[in-house]
Amino acid sequence: MISGGAHWRSILLVLCLACLACRGSEALAQGRGGYALGMSAAFSGPSDGLGVELYRGSMAYFTYLNAHGGIHGKPVSISILDDGYQPGPAIDNTIRFLQGDEPLCLFDYVGTPTVTRILPLLKGYGGRRKLLFFPFSGAEPQREPPYTRYVFNLRASYRQELAGLVDRFLALGRRRLAVFYQADAFGRSGWDGAHRALKSHGYSLVGEATYRRGTRFAESMKQQVDILMHANPDAILSIGSYAACAALIRDARDMGLAVPIANVSFVGSEKLLYLLQEAGRERGRDYTSNLVNSQVVPSYEDLSLPAVREYRELMDRYAPEAPALADGNYEPLRYSFTSFEGFLNAKAMARILETYDANPASGLRAAAESLAEADIGIDEPLRFGPNRHQGLDRVYFTTVRDGKFVPMDERQWQAWQR
Structure with a gap:
């Protein structure tokens, strides 16, 4: 028989353990939250169509992905900041991304004058480092030492x-x-x-x-x-x-x-x-x-390619809106080479995140470098490796x-x- 004091101590112990279990579950749920990607691009100015359409193409795929369970139950989102295709704002935006725990990485940056200026930050800012995936730029600096290890390019140069x-x-x-x-x-x-x-x-x-x-x-x-x-x-x-x-x-x-x-x-x-x-x-x-x-991507008119058929279907189904950062009079394009590239960027990023999610301890770089021969539905396989940070080579x-x-x-x- 348990005494009255012992009885209440037992109840308190159970309640404490239950409370700790709840807190543990909450922490676990937070740890299994979504994956945010940081995008700095031109959403204003005379080149705004590049940032808007790249974003819309990526969001068409991520919206579909999230509707079907995301990455093992975790949604993927894009946090966007406008740089107007100017280096100064791009640097400020990148510092902002690097200072917080989110986003997980940088993604879909637009333009050589912006990308080349933020490369030194990728080597470490305030002790923080994040990789850049799939910039909309074919320039060489992000393809050469000392920056190539911090950047993964999808497109040909x-x-x-x-x-x-x-x-x-x-x-x-x-x-x-x-x-x-x-x-x-x-x-x-x-x-x-x-x-x-x-x-x-x-x-x-x-x-x-x-x-x-x-x-x-x-x-x-x-x-x-x-x-x-x-x-x-x-x-x-x-x-x-x-x-x-x-x-x-x-x-x-x-x-x-x-x-x-x-x-x-x-x-x-x-x-x-x-x-x-x-x-x-x-x-x-x-x-x-x-x-x-x-x-640097196939024509979105080539319906023989699975990725083209998927891209057109999802762009029509979800019709991603231009972000609030864009000019209120901006008229989105139904299809474009730019949004198709953004779509393929998202497909490739999802493959990388799937690998990363299965083994986060290995790191995002290792997950990307493991895609040595990935089929993303076009006429060329996606090839990455420890000594190869450009996935595609074909020019059309x-x-x-x-x-x-x-x-x-x-x-x-x-x-x-x-």
């Missing part, structure tokens, strides 16, 4: 894009190539890629013109066109954002420069095309001929047909034969 374009133009007998580029780290990275590609064939650039970051479509590019026309190019390689590149195309055609103009993937093909079509309607002319855009070429950018075929290339 600008060097690969420009090497592909240069090889194509040279094969057509178009050897006099000029460049138009943004006067910052992004533009210089593209200039370097074009220079290297031509030099490997024994050629050099015949001319170059620059513009300042943040230039809007309404601004004149006549001075730049005049510089390029004096170089008498066979084609122009354009490394910039959609507003400035569209302005160059408009003014080049108005001034009689009709040679092919090639833009790299960062340009934002659909936004570029929209500006050119609007200008064409206003002026009664076609600004969309003799264009080629390199891409598109041109305008029937009012949209579509894969370019050999007949269209041959139309430019000299």
Whole structure:
């Protein structure tokens, strides 16, 4: 028989153990919370379409993923901050992300001038380090020591894009190539890629013109066109954002420069095309001929690919809204190369998080490096490893047909034969 005092002590002990069990369960539940990813990108300014569409593509997949249980029951979210495609705010945003326990990592950053400036922070800020996954940039600094170990890239590099374009133009007998580029780290990275590609064939650039970051479509590019026309190019390689590149195309055609103009993937093909079509309607002319855009993801018109079919279905089903940070008048695109890249970024990130969740002690880097041959539903497997932090290498070429950018075929290339 238990005495009265012992009886109450037993009850208190049970209550204490129950309380501790509840607290333990609460702590366990918190430990099994969702995975937050930190994204700093242009959600305002003349390049806002890049940040908004990359985010929307990623959210289409994460919304689907969360509706089907997330990562072993844990939802994935994106914490977003606007940097306006400017290095200063990007640095501030990154410091903010690094100072807290969340997000788990950085994700979907947009732009070379922003990404290159935050790289030193990834090595350690206030004793805190976080990896950067899948920046929307093909520049070299995040692909080379000492930063490559802190960054995982999904897309091919600008060097690969420009090497592909240069090889194509040279094969057509178009050897006099000029460049138009943004006067910052992004533009210089593209200039370097074009220079290297031509030099490997024994050629050099015949001319170059620059513009300042943040230039809007309404601004004149006549001075730049005049510089390029004096170089008498066979084609122009354009490394910039959609507003400035569209302005160059408009003014080049108005001034009689009709040679092919090639833009790299960062340009934002659909936004570029929209500006050119609007200008064409206003002026009664076609600004969309003799264009080629390199891409680092397959065409979202290629329905033979499982990822394309899934992307289109989920974009239609969830129709992700532009975030509150975006301009209230922003009109989301139904499909785009940028949002498709964001979609693939999310698919790849989910694969990494699944591996990480099964063994968090191994770390996020090890989880990513374990994806040596991952199928994400396109025509190229995703390959990472301890000495490989770029998942894809293929470059695609598109041109305008029937009012949209579509894969370019050999007949269209041959139309430019000299």
